[in-house]
Amino acid sequence: MSSRQILLSGLFLWIFAIVGTGIVAVTEETTRERIVENERRILLRNLNALLPVEELDNDIVNDIKNLPASKLLGTELDSIVYRARLNDEPVAAIFNSIAPNGYNGKIHLLIGVYRDGSLAGVRAIRHRETPGLGDVIELRKSDWVLGFNGRSLTNPQPDDWAVKKDGGIFEQFTGATITPRAIVQTVKNTLIYYKQHANTVFN
Numbered sequence: 599m600s601s602r603q604i605l606l607s608g609l610f611l612w613i614f615a616i617v618g619t620g621i622v623a624v625t626e627e628t629t630r631e632r633i634v635e636n637e638r639r640i641l642l643r644n645l646n647a648l649l650p651v652e653e654l655d656n657d658i659v660n661d662i663k664n665l666p667a668s669k670l671l672g673t674e675l676d677s678i679v680y681r682a683r684l685n686d687e688p689v690a691a692i693f694n695s696i697a698p699n700g701y702n703g704k705i706h707l708l709i710g711v712y713r714d715g716s717l718a719g720v721r722a723i724r725h726r727e728t729p730g731l732g733d734v735i736e737l738r739k740s741d742w743v744l745g746f747n748g749r750s751l752t753n754p755q756p757d758d759w760a761v762k763k764d765g766g767i768f769e770q771f772t773g774a775t776i777t778p779r780a781i782v783q784t785v786k787n788t789l790i791y792y793k794q795h796a797n798t799v800f801n
């Protein structure tokens with residue numbers, strides 16, 4: 599092979615490497631943007647499921663506040679609260695709470711609390727509870743989670759914030775009390791957190 603051929607081969611290899619790297623970089627960037635956009639859409643769908651669109655007029659996905667780790671919210675790190683507003687007036691706060699004591703570990707929840715401390719709604723957004731037992735916390739599997747709508751710390755009274763097996767008013771599931779017990783406790787604790795921080799959550 600002449601030195602000219604070697605030089606040409608080297609040049610080709612170099613161009614090939616540059617173009618290849620460029621294609622990978624562009625694909626990665628496009629995919630990343632698509633993932634971020636998908637996550638945003640899923641989040642918005644979850645938030646809108648808790649609050650009817652006509653109840654707010656702000657960009658709720660970006661109206662956020664970082665909250666430090668809190669035992670009441672079940673968080674070990676900072677978490678995000680989303681704020682819903684209408685005509686610049688606070689409407690509701692949606693907390694990312696965690697029930698730490700599900701049957702199979704943490705249950706991630708979105709918990710919407712209206713300004714007056716009543717519940718807009720609760721959704722389980724991530725969990726590993728057992729299919730057919732604990733997973734009926736998902737709205738697509740049962741309407742159990744809707745039983746929280748409109749509840750507050752005075753409805754029922756604090757002592758009744760428990761599953762029926764523990765003397766409270768919330769239904770448990772057949773053969774599965776651990777999952778609903780964990781969620782009832784975390785929803786109640788989130789309402790207590792809201793009560794303690796209502797003045798600052800919307801600032």
Ligand SMILES: Cc1cc2nc3c(=O)[nH]c(=O)nc-3n(C[C@H](O)[C@H](O)[C@H](O)COP(=O)(O)O)c2cc1C
Nearest residue numbers: 701702727728731732733763773774775776777778
């Ligand atoms: C394989 C297996 C999976 C289970 N998964 C769940 C579950 O996801 N959620 C739950 O509450 N209980 C689950 N249980 C049942 C719990 O072990 C427990 O018996 C039930 O929640 C009643 O709890 P209690 O005695 O505190 O009322 C599961 C049991 C087995 C054997």
